[in-house]
Amino acid sequence: MTASVIARLSEDVPHRTIILLGIVLAALLIAPWVVNDYLLTVLIVALYSAYTGQAWNIMMGFAGQLSLGNALYAGVGAYVAAFLFTKFGIGPWIGFLACAPAAAACGAIIGFLAFRFGVAGVYFAILTIAFAEFARIGFDHLAIVNASAGLFLPVQQYAHNDLWRLRGNPMMFYYVILVATVLAFILCRLLLRSRIGYFWLAIREDEQAARAAGIDTFRYKMYAVMISAAVTSFAGVFYAFFYNNLFPEQVFNIGRSIEMVLGPVIGGVGTLFGPILGAFVLNGLAETLNSAMSAAGLDLPGAKEVFYGLCLLLVILALPEGVWPPLARRLGIDKGMR
Amino acid sequence: MLRVENLDVFYGDAQALDAVSLDVEEGAIVAIVGANGAGKTSLIRAIAGMLNPARGRILYGTTDIAGWPSYRVCNLGIGQVAEGRQIFPTLSVAENLDMGALLPRARARREDNRKRVLALFPVLAERARQAAGTLSGGEQQMLAIGRCLMGAPELVMFDEPSLGLAPAVAHNVLGTIRDLNREGLTCLLVEQNVALSLKLAGRAYVLENGRITLSGSGAELLADDRVRSAYLGL
Structure with a gap:
């Protein structure tokens, strides 16, 4: 079983690629021991963005369905996990077993409405925004989760890390999100190599042709949305336990959805490594800008958003495929890495 | 029929x-x-x-x-070769052909069908690893027909x-x-x-x-x- 999965993962992948991925992984494993607390937080945010970017990439990059409302799934995951934890003391891992189906169900509702009634392209994207907004407004008035006053997880000083209850120091959270990012990467690779991945690519390339070739496009688009939603929901669980507070205005905000899109777009939509690279490039540059501004004594609210916009503009103009595909070609590892 | x-x-x-x-x-x-x-x-x-x-x-x-x-x-x-050569342009020729063989009725016969299609259109074997979008118009039409045949159609x-x-x-x-x-x-x-x-x-x-x-x-x-x-x- 394990051997066959490993064989499938490394099939057609040049040795050079495996070595480079190994180096990146080793660097990420060592990183928290050599950086300061502030940089550790930056790395956590970057990995969070890499994780959510990969989840978004399943829907858009693989199956060609543009979502601008993935904050919905993270928000649902965050609220379900936090609710179960604060009301019933149910830990995040068990909670995730409820979050993933809940988020997938939300995805299924949106997908069903859109794909059954021929809502496609930008109209589909608008529908995803609308549902995230429904959730934002709805949760803002949902008394059981304290409405707009927000939901707070109890914070105590912990003598040691409690991985089972996800209570502990940033180092533990770093490794949790790192493992999640690696697992998402492996999942994406396995999906792309499977029949479902082929069907998604066909749908992305030309949906009419995919239908003509006998692909049940409705079903496979539904799978894409539901898998993307379920994967994204874990990011919400992580968010809730890392930040310990949840506000509808914050977690369901369209800004969160856009942030999930930026990494893959900058790194390379539809590629496996692009979302990860894009997340690190974007967060790295944004933090550099931040520290440069504070060094210069500047305090400009909204500068980060303007900066994100500029990054996006530059990438679309100069590297329409994203940063990763040309880089992969330069490194000679573009084969077998779709 | x-x-x-x-x-x-x-x-x-x-x-x-x-x-x-x-x-x-x-x-x-x-x-x-x-x-x-x-x-x-x-x-x-x-x-x-x-x-x-x-x-x-x-x-x-x-x-x-x-x-x-x-x-x-x-x-x-019932297969169709749609108007305008609807191939999947960024996928390779081999992947395009595989796509046609993913129908439940054709999965078991994939290798036989592939041999038949490649014998019919040898140029597709030569270009197997190439992106389908880089083929000439005639080759793309052969690929579209080949992909359809991979599904073992009767009509x-x-x-x-x-x-x-x-x-x-x-x-x-x-x-x-x-x-x-x-x-x-x-x-x-x-x-x-x-x-x-x-x-x-x-x-x-x-x-x-x-x-x-x-x-x-x-x-x-x-x-x-x-x-x-x-x-x-x-």
Whole structure:
């Protein structure tokens, strides 16, 4: 079983690629021991963005369905996990077993409405925004989760890390999100190599042709949305336990959805490594800008958003495929890495 | 093998097909001739399950498949080579072919079908690793036909297979269709090259404004004055 999965993962992948991925992984494993607390937080945010970017990439990059409302799934995951934890003391891992189906169900509702009634392209994207907004407004008035006053997880000083209850120091959270990012990467690779991945690519390339070739496009688009939603929901669980507070205005905000899109777009939509690279490039540059501004004594609210916009503009103009595909070609590892 | 009875198809309020009936016998080449907008593509799309007919029956054998979703129709053995060579341009030639073999009915026979397709179109073997979008127009049409054959169809509907191809290449493509038919494939052919398709066809129908106005053997229609003046410019 394990051997066959490993064989499938490394099939057609040049040795050079495996070595480079190994180096990146080793660097990420060592990183928290050599950086300061502030940089550790930056790395956590970057990995969070890499994780959510990969989840978004399943829907858009693989199956060609543009979502601008993935904050919905993270928000649902965050609220379900936090609710179960604060009301019933149910830990995040068990909670995730409820979050993933809940988020997938939300995805299924949106997908069903859109794909059954021929809502496609930008109209589909608008529908995803609308549902995230429904959730934002709805949760803002949902008394059981304290409405707009927000939901707070109890914070105590912990003598040691409690991985089972996800209570502990940033180092533990770093490794949790790192493992999640690696697992998402492996999942994406396995999906792309499977029949479902082929069907998604066909749908992305030309949906009419995919239908003509006998692909049940409705079903496979539904799978894409539901898998993307379920994967994204874990990011919400992580968010809730890392930040310990949840506000509808914050977690369901369209800004969160856009942030999930930026990494893959900058790194390379539809590629496996692009979302990860894009997340690190974007967060790295944004933090550099931040520290440069504070060094210069500047305090400009909204500068980060303007900066994100500029990054996006530059990438679309100069590297329409994203940063990763040309880089992969330069490194000679573009084969077998779709 | 395939019998269409009184088929009505609408796009919103506009009627694309009006009581269309036709018969495709097993082992035949049946041609459909008509001007642009006559409803030829609508007919193929309705049979393929990509358009829902408002009325009428589409019998495949004894099964009424009107309104079935396209993936079920494909899996019955009705393939289509759609207009405009709908290949997947950024996927490789080999991946495009694999895509055709993912139908449940064809999975077990994938390797046999691949050998057959590559023997039919050796150029696809040479270009197996190349992105399909980089092929020439004729090669793309071969790939579209090859992908369809990977699904082990019994009946293939060809929608304008020679469209946009150089005359010699178009001739080759139609020759391939004739060869496939000789090996036992039933073909429904929509083709702008009316003279050629009527020569190939055992039976042919003329479609005008969504109605069948004339039918007969290919030779009869070739000799018909109305067909000669309207479609052959004679």
